Amino acid sequence: MSVSEAPSAPDRLVLLNPGPVNVHEDVRTAIAAPDSCHREPEAAALINRVRQKAARIGGGDDSHTSVLLAGSGTAALEAVFSSVVPAEGRILILDNGHYGERLYRIVSVHDVPHRRLEFGWTNPIDPDEVDRVLAADPSLTHVGLVHHETSTGQINPLREIGEVVARHGRQLAVDAISSLGSERLDIPADHIDWLIGTANKNLEGLPGVSFVVAPRHRLDALENVPARTFYLDLYGHYVSQDRLNAPLFTPALQVLTSFEKALDLALAEGTETRGARYASLADRVRTGLASRGASFLLPPEHRSNSVTDVHLPEGIGYDDLHDGLKAEGYVVYSTQEQLAGVFRVANMGQLTEADIDGFLAAYDRVVAKLAGVAA
Structure with a gap:
């Protein structure tokens, strides 16, 4: 058949959208795991394995861990941006596209003290401007950045911004939802304090699981930050998963089983x-x-x-x-x-x-x- 001839009927949809994606057959098969109870030891073992592998995928070391959430990447975004800024803190949102705007909307909904720095769609974020703003405003304790601004397909200068934020002694929260697993990213080297990821983009898993990777000392310090939300309280999920060895709420166990397979493939590749x-x-x-x-x-x-x-x-x-x-x-x-x-x-x-x-x-x-x- 020549390329000018139309095919009869597609045997599969080729997904050229930025997630969900076409997955490996082993990932698809894994979702047919047997029914199980999320309060049983085998569920706890699964959660712990996935947490450990999710922390490794971005270069996290033994000082890092992850927290799993049943939901899309936006669930993990909301958990971080509503949970990590203390009442006396303030976050600088770096915005150059739809997903930078989403960070701004999240902190606005939760009344998190913030400042929004807009660069305009299709314009890269300027680390020098971030440097100037942080130097002039010591009230800014955190910075929020989208690594891959998927609305435009633009990669923002994570390494340079991370160095600026670290030099000023602030915390960096990174939306790595559509960069983690394929773009250059290293949690320690990029000075990332809070990394947000999801299963169903470059990690090539199925939708339904998102996660947060952070140093343990950052998560422990959330004990003193009042919760702004119930279901997405990051500290609550961390304590339950890490100290009580059980999920805070019912997780998507079959999706987690599938995600573990995807993580195994991603780590191997x-x-x-x-x-x-x-x-x-x-x-x-x-x-x-x-x-x-x-x-x-x-x-x-x-x-x-x-x-x-x-x-x-x-x-x-x-x-x-x-x-x-x-x-x-x-x-x-x-x-x-x-x-x-x-x-x-x-x-x-x-x-x-x-x-x-x-x-x-x-x-x-x-x-x-x-x-x-x-x-």
Whole structure:
């Protein structure tokens, strides 16, 4: 069959959205674990294993541990940003996209004292400006940063910002939801005090589990911070999991079983190798689309290795492009309202070069058909 011919019926959806992702068959199979009670020793053993592996994936050492939460990455974000700032503290939110704005909305909802520093969508965060603000405002005790701003596909300068925050003696909370597992990240070297991750993006697990990695002494110190929320009280989850050897509330045990398998695969592959795999696929996407006349939202030096924001072909709307591609077996992703006329192609998960080539061939067919209709 030539690439110009439409396939009969897709045998699977190729997920080119930035999570959930196509997962390894072993990860999918693991979710069929037997029914079990979350208060039994085998459940506690599972939770402890997953906590230990989640702490390792970002370079955490023996001084670090993790806290698991049943929920999407936003659950872990809310647990951290509502829990770690004391009443006398104040957090600086660094915002250059939709997910930076989400951090701002979380602290606002919980009445956490804060300051918002906006850089504008598609603009990288400037460490020098962060340095100036922290130097001028000693009331700022914490800093919140999105490492991979998935709305634009931009990687923010984590290492440089971490050095600035550490030099000023403040705490750094990092949304690593769509960077952990494929982008360069090292918890001690990047001076990360609070790292937030999720199962279903670069770690290639299934949705339903998120987690927080932190030094034990940071978690212990939360005892003196009044809780602002009940279900997402980070200290409560930490004490229950770490000291009582039991979950605070009912966890998603089958999803945790599947996540452990995903973590095993991620640790075996290694972040550098997985990052190289993703970067190669991203280059294939970008080279292929560029050769078709597409233009991109960000310059190459600001792009992540897993998300590409692409301007829509002239005269073609996102919904039509999405629906045409989905009928061919490929799911792309929209952008937020601030980026009308742009769509996203992600290459996270268990994808192959053949998947990317198939997408590009489907893109040709769909764009040709839509252009003919428009004409």
